[in-house]
């Protein structure tokens with residue numbers, strides 16, 4: 316087995332084919348402080364069915380320090396009742412270079428990214444370098460601040476020392492959440508659906524046609540389609556099996572010409588695509604094929620290359636091979 320699929324996906328990403336950020340979006344609560352201490356908890360309900368990626372935050376911070384440290388935690392489910400218990404909380408990140416902008420002004424905090432699927436999450440914003448100054452918030456609540464993607468419900472103000480100080484309820488976090496909508500990649504090939512010409516790719520490691528494994532690596536192209544996807548399109552476009560065989564043969568030659576496969580691999584793909592019993596390769600099973608099979612009747616001298624009529628590969632051409640040919644009789 317090889318990792319060609321992965322390599323091809325990486326190439327696609329390197330070519331800029333994947334995951335261009337959506338325009339920046341944000342949700343702001345309020346910047347109208349009348350109280351403060353060292354942090355806040357609140358709940359975030361992700362409404363957008365695709366989920367969101369949080370890319371950054373703003374807080375309301377007054378501090379004489381040249382830089383401050385803000386830690387932000389998240390947990391699955393509500394923050395309510397978990398304000399003073401670290402169990403279940405996970406640190407999203409810590410920004411030790413926060414430059415306080417003063418009261419009722421946005422102070423950027425570089426913590427993220429955090430991908431969140433639809434659901435409710437608890438958030439804890441902690442001014443870890445608590446000291447001189449104030450981490451501002453507003454009395455009252457719980458208050459809901461929402462847009463089409465996110466619904467934020469305020470919860471508590473927090474004393475210093477994450478999960479160890481007192482909680483004050485109700486308090487409204489002052490801040491902004493910067494985010495973008497998560498880009499769906501339904502087939503997981505690294506190319507988002509909106510750029511993926513085959514959003515539900517067959518990502519089998521090798522090209523398998525109707526149960527026949529060619530052992531040829533199933534490469535992923537930059538448009539998001541794999542070799543197996545292109546062969547599947549040949550099925551859709553063919554009325555007779557012969558048309559399918561021709562379509563696959565053409566693809567195989569194109570891939571060979573592009574340096575993706577060699578002549579041996581062309582043969583392996585063509586063999587898998589062929590109708591069992593089409594010994595002359597004209598895309599149908601008929602009298603000419605029957606003549607070839609009867610002419611090869613008996614034990615194979617060298618198996619299997621000189622014995623194409625040995626359809627069940629038991630090293631001889633016999634009744635089972637004849638029956639297979641007859642079952643597939645026709646175009």
Ligand SMILES: [Ca+2]
Nearest residue numbers: 502504506511
């Ligand atoms: Ca995809």
Ligand SMILES: [Ca+2]
Nearest residue numbers: 513514516539
């Ligand atoms: Ca795809």
Ligand SMILES: [Ca+2]
Nearest residue numbers: 593597599604
């Ligand atoms: Ca034939």
Ligand SMILES: [Ca+2]
Nearest residue numbers: 625629631632
């Ligand atoms: Ca046989």
